[in-house]
Amino acid sequence: MAAQLIDEDPALAHEHALAASRRAGRIAVVRETVAITAYANGDFALALRELRTYRRISGSDHQIALMVDSERGVGRPDRALEVGRAVDRASLPVDVRVELAIAMSGARLDLGQADRALQELDIPELDPDRAFSWSPALFAARAAVLEELGRDAEAQEWQRRAEIAGDAIDALDADREVLVVEEIEELPDESEAETFESEHPGEADDDLESADDDGVAIADDSDADAAAPASDVADPVAPADEEDHREPEA
Secondary structure: OHHHHOOOOHHHHHHHHHHHHHHOOOOHHHHHHHHHHHHHOOOHHHHHHHHHHHHHHHOOOOOHHHHHHHHHHOOOHHHHHHHHHOOOHHHOOHHHHHHHHHHHHHHHHHOOOHHHHHHHOOOOOOOOOEEOOOHHHHHHHHHHHHHHOOOHHHHHHHHHHHHHHHHHHHHHHHHHHHHHHHHOOOOOOHHHHHHHHHHOOOHHHHHHHHHHHHOOOOOOOOOHHHOOOHHHOOOOOEEOOHHHOOOOOO
């Protein structure tokens, strides 16, 4: 319920999360939800406390960027940088690593260190020619820092790229939804499937294998063919499969 409400009514989402925590306070995802809804409502102190509890219960650093941002929220950018530096970034999922870089850059801006804020964003995931799920936020963060540095033309260019990347990803998601709705055939129930198998041995398995091969029945981001080449969009940013992203060799 909290997840459904957080965008429309953060305060109500937080109430639901608090109610859940009173019933199941030792479950990591419950404490994580309390933290996220507290953050959405600007209660950064509570968010920090709940994030620490979530981290202790789960052993996960997946919300490290939110911890850094919450430290910023309570007016401790120096502490935010310490929290971010204490994590092994190589062990983080790519999207979490990007979120952390953005949060660290924000902390540098809080300290008036615009040059170092820009350096925080100089990460391998900053690919101006392809759009991953994290690209719009990363491009926009870079635009904000460049504007702070007085490099307005570059800031406008990165903001434009952020908008293009967001549009490209939205368009790809919309296309996938259409494919799922229009091309997935209704599966027979168990009795029908048994009858079909007895009359057509081996064909049902072949059909299922074909559906998987075509990538129609399962619409997820692991299909590399779903990434449109740069020539398919109006500007040089194409949506890309996140599994295509590889770490540069040393």
